[in-house]
Amino acid sequence: xxxxxxxxxxxxxxxxxSKEAKISGNFQSDAQIYYEDTLIGAQDVPEKMLLNGFANIxxxxxxxxxxxxxxNYTNPLLGFPPxxxxxxxxxxYAGYEYKGLDVTVGNFYEQFGSGLILRSYEERLLGxxxxxxxxxxxxxxxxxxxxxxxxxxxxxxxxxxxxxxxGIDGEFVVNELLNDSTYKKxxxxxxxxxxSKYQEDKDPLLVYPENVAxxxxxxxxxxxxxxxxxxxxxxxxxxxxxxxxxxxxxxxxMINAGYSQKGLGITAGLKSINNMSFRSDRSQDLTNxxxxxxxxxxxxxxxxxxxxxxxxxxxxxxxxxxxxEVFYKVPKGSLLGGKYGMDVSVNVSAxxxxxxxxxxxxxxxxxxxxxSSGAELFKPGKEVYYKDINFAIKKKINKKLKMxxxxxxxxxxxxxxxxxxxEREEFKxxxxxxAHIGVAxxxxxxxxxxxIRVEAQHLSTEKHRGNWATGVLEYTFSPHWFVGIIDQYNxxxxxxxxxxxxxxxxxGYINKGNRFTLGYGRQRAGVFCxxxxxxxxxxxxxxxxxxxxxx
Amino acid sequence: MLKQLYTYTxxxxxxxxxxxxxxxxxxxxxxxxxxxxxxxxxILRKVLIEDYTGQACGNCPxxxxxxxxxxALYGDKVIGMAVHAGFFADTMFFGHPTYGVILENEHSTAFxxxxxxxxxxxxxxxxxxxxxxxxxxxxxxxxxxxxxxTEIIQEEAAxxxxxxxxxxxxxxxxxxxxxxxxxxxxxxxxxxxxxxxxNNVEAPQKYYAGVLGYEKETWVDDYNHKHVLRDMIxxxxxxxxxxxxxxxxTYSKTFNYTIPNNFNADNCSIVxxxxxxxxxxxxxxxxxxxx
Numbered sequence: 102x103x104x105x106x107x108x109x110x111x112x113x114x115x116x117x118x119s120k121e122a123k124i125s126g127n128f129q130s131d132a133q134i135y136y137e138d139t140l141i142g143a144q145d146v147p148e149k150m151l152l153n154g155f156a157n158i159x160x161x162x163x164x165x166x167x168x169x170x171x172x173n174y175t176n177p178l179l180g181f182p183p184x185x186x187x188x189x190x191x192x193x194y195a196g197y198e199y200k201g202l203d204v205t206v207g208n209f210y211e212q213f214g215s216g217l218i219l220r221s222y223e224e225r226l227l228g229x230x231x232x233x234x235x236x237x238x239x240x241x242x243x244x245x246x247x248x249x250x251x252x253x254x255x256x257x258x259x260x261x262x263x264x265x266x267x268g269i270d271g272e273f274v275v276n277e278l279l280n281d282s283t284y285k286k287x288x289x290x291x292x293x294x295x296x297s298k299y300q301e302d303k304d305p306l307l308v309y310p311e312n313v314a315x316x317x318x319x320x321x322x323x324x325x326x327x328x329x330x331x332x333x334x335x336x337x338x339x340x341x342x343x344x345x346x347x348x349x350x351x352x353x354x355m356i357n358a359g360y361s362q363k364g365l366g367i368t369a370g371l372k373s374i375n376n377m378s379f380r381s382d383r384s385q386d387l388t389n390x391x392x393x394x395x396x397x398x399x400x401x402x403x404x405x406x407x408x409x410x411x412x413x414x415x416x417x418x419x420x421x422x423x424x425x426e427v428f429y430k431v432p433k434g435s436l437l438g439g440k441y442g443m444d445v446s447v448n449v450s451a452x453x454x455x456x457x458x459x460x461x462x463x464x465x466x467x468x469x470x471x472x473s474s475g476a477e478l479f480k481p482g483k484e485v486y487y488k489d490i491n492f493a494i495k496k497k498i499n500k501k502l503k504m505x506x507x508x509x510x511x512x513x514x515x516x517x518x519x520x521x522x523x524e525r526e527e528f529k530x531x532x533x534x535x536a537h538i539g540v541a542x543x544x545x546x547x548x549x550x551x552x553i554r555v556e557a558q559h560l561s562t563e564k565h566r567g568n569w570a571t572g573v574l575e576y577t578f579s580p581h582w583f584v585g586i587i588d589q590y591n592x593x594x595x596x597x598x599x600x601x602x603x604x605x606x607x608x609g610y611i612n613k614g615n616r617f618t619l620g621y622g623r624q625r626a627g628v629f630c631x632x633x634x635x636x637x638x639x640x641x642x643x644x645x646x647x648x649x650x651x652x
Numbered sequence: 653m654l655k656q657l658y659t660y661t662x663x664x665x666x667x668x669x670x671x672x673x674x675x676x677x678x679x680x681x682x683x684x685x686x687x688x689x690x691x692x693x694x695i696l697r698k699v700l701i702e703d704y705t706g707q708a709c710g711n712c713p714x715x716x717x718x719x720x721x722x723x724a725l726y727g728d729k730v731i732g733m734a735v736h737a738g739f740f741a742d743t744m745f746f747g748h749p750t751y752g753v754i755l756e757n758e759h760s761t762a763f764x765x766x767x768x769x770x771x772x773x774x775x776x777x778x779x780x781x782x783x784x785x786x787x788x789x790x791x792x793x794x795x796x797x798x799x800x801x802t803e804i805i806q807e808e809a810a811x812x813x814x815x816x817x818x819x820x821x822x823x824x825x826x827x828x829x830x831x832x833x834x835x836x837x838x839x840x841x842x843x844x845x846x847x848x849x850x851n852n853v854e855a856p857q858k859y860y861a862g863v864l865g866y867e868k869e870t871w872v873d874d875y876n877h878k879h880v881l882r883d884m885i886x887x888x889x890x891x892x893x894x895x896x897x898x899x900x901x902t903y904s905k906t907f908n909y910t911i912p913n914n915f916n917a918d919n920c921s922i923v924x925x926x927x928x929x930x931x932x933x934x935x936x937x938x939x940x941x942x943x
Contacts, residue, residue, distance in 0.1 A: 184787050259788070260786055303802065306681060307681060308679050341795075386793060466678075467678070526746070
């Protein structure tokens with residue numbers, strides 16, 4: 102009678118419980134030699150060569166698992182948080198599963214619901230790692246009930262943060278509680294979380310709350326091709342460096358709905374947050390010691406000009422974002438579809454300031470900062486932070502040739518994301534920046550082992566540095582080798598000597614789990630984002646070597 | 653029945669997690685006694701808080717206000733110094749007139765290059781240049797200054813610093829004598845550095861959108877820059893005064909200096925500090941107005 106295929110969002114790990122011991126891992130080392138290049142603003146690096154490296158080793162046997170990670174930054178690559186100088190065994194864990202109880206001690210990553218209340222993860226390329234160091238328990242006391250509890254500190258570079266985090270999460274798959282006629286059609290999952298952090302108040306100027314609590318409630322409903330996912334998070338007074346020490350509550354609401362059937366997918370979402378920066382150390386900044394994670398509402402582009410020039414960084418202090426996407430597969434044999442069919446996708450997102458009514462500081466003795474009510478989460482503020490409309494068409498022309506065409510229209514509010522903070526004075530952007538980007542990406546398969554990919558990108562804008570054109574050529578030969586060249590040309594720059602070619606070439610060898618890449622050339626300054634969390638990458642000119650392997 | 657008992661016990665256990673929440677009704681602090689107030693004649697440490705800033709750093713006014721708050725709380729136990737250095741202090745990139753006032757100088761740049769503060773980000777600063785384990789450097793962000801200062805001003809000083817000045821306003825000649833003695837065993841080499849700071853310098857300052865109530869990015873031309881590091885008398889890093897001594901070892905140094913015409917001598921002060929040459933940590937600091 103029980104519904105079988107139950108979808109669990111934050112699933113208990115289903116790892117292969119073999120009796121044999123298994124060791125696995127991976128390794129990567131990135132080295133870069135830097136040359137000074139005043140034309141593009143590449144600074145002189147005293148060490149000449151900088152290196153990042155890490156290795157993961159994991160061991161599993163039956164219900165038991167353990168592992169370590171070693172990281173080395175001597176010294177960290179340009180653009181990485183300078184706090185990473187040094188090396189050490191930064192991640193170590195042991196765990197087992199016994200009669201439904203799963204225990205992990207040491208370092209671990211975890212996510213409650215969408216991550217709006219708690220998410221610890223690592224994004225190596227951003228230099229972000231807020232892993233927990235403590236104890237985590239997972240337990241399912243009854244069918245359809247999944248509980249998680251954790252407590253510990255969080256990682257910051259080679260040490261742990263001051264604050265202690267405690268959290269509990271419960272997920273309830275409601276199906277077995279509903280009667281036949283209702284539950285046969287859909288799956289209903291309810292979830293709730295409670296997270297609190299403790300940090301001593303040693304500050305003589307303000308009375309800080311030492312324990313700061315937050316709770317979340319979520320609901321997920323799936324029926325047929327339709328799904329609905331919502332979560333609300335509430336955070337109690339959390340004065341911090343981020344919000345300039347105000348005692349107002351923080352709120353977040355996220356609603357995602359989608360429909361999918363064969364050949365068609367539609368999603369729409371609303372995410373509105375206000376005062377939701379939640380760290381285990383109230384005095385920290387940048388990407389250090391975040392307890393929660395604000396999911397990105399805008400599409401995370403991968404093409405170079407779209408992804409690194411004007412990307413949007415989510416604003417934990419507040420934003421109101423709506424987004425929608427339609428994906429359609431034009432059927433094979435139709436006029437547009439051709440022999441193989443054609444994929445069409447349209448994506449739209451718009452992010453605004455939150456509605457925040459500031460209070461007069463002279464009468465605001467409670468330091469609330471602004472008025473807050475739940476209803477205001479559903480009203481966007483006036484200021485535009487980011488808008489993005491993009492279309493993409495993917496089509497296989499014949500057995501050898503396939504292509505993808507993309508158009509992106511961006512509206513970018515630099516004063517919010519400060520992505521151009523270090524920019525030269527003549528290129529400073531006032532007001533909103535609008536950019537049109539077009540990309541043609543064509544792959545041609547010469548034979549079974551060799552293929553060529555050509556990519557042409559163009560960005561046009563009236564502000565900042567003007568128009569860009571990018572060309573990419575990649576040639577993969579034999580199954581193991583590849584060679585690539587990329588040139589980004591800022592032909593539309595208003596300053597003649599800034600019409601620069603950023604030329605970069607690379608060669609690589611991939612064999613089974615091993616990969617070697619060697620690159621040489623100029624990389625322009627930009628912003629690198631993953632999931633809406635960004636870091637600035639300074640311009641550089643030099644040679645880079647990367648070695649990675651997994652076993 | 654057992655299953656229900658089991659469920660309720662489980663819920664009761666999980667409710668343990670629900671008790672941790674502090675709601676602060678009144679954020680103000682009631683100060684009864686300021687730490688560091690003692691009746692005895694023990695000399696306690698004073699704190700030098702260096703605020704690394706720049707006129708084009710739109711977030712930096714927040715740190716300056718923090719320093720003001722700490723000063724209002726601790727009075728002369730805390731000595732503030734604004735060090736203008738790095739990208740945001742470079743007038744070439746302002747895109748805004750300087751009105752002839754340049755706050756960056758060779759010494760502020762030398763300190764910034766050595767401690768790599770602006771590389772770490774602005775605003776940021778140092779508290780008696782002590783080592784910050786969390787960052788693996790000497791840098792503290794402004795939210796940490798108050799708590800670090802509170803700890804330091806309760807400690808006994810290992811060396812004393814006294815400043816006396818004589819100033820001739822017509823010739824703008826300044827004579828500074830810094831003297832003191834060791835109050836503890838001092839192992840290692842200790843240097844004395846003497847800084848000239850100017851208070852209430854009127855010069856532009858940028859505010860980013862959203863900072864301290866400014867809706868749009870704004871340059872405020874008549875911003876009051878407080879205790880700006882203007883010059884180092886006797887060299888950026890000073891000179892050696894005490895080396896491997898027992899308590900009671902004295903030192904005294906006299907400097908002659910002419911206050912430049914573009915400094916307002918009425919607003920100038922001498923900040924002298926004794927620091928450990930290898931760790932750079934400041935043992936004791938003192939400030940004296942030149943008039």
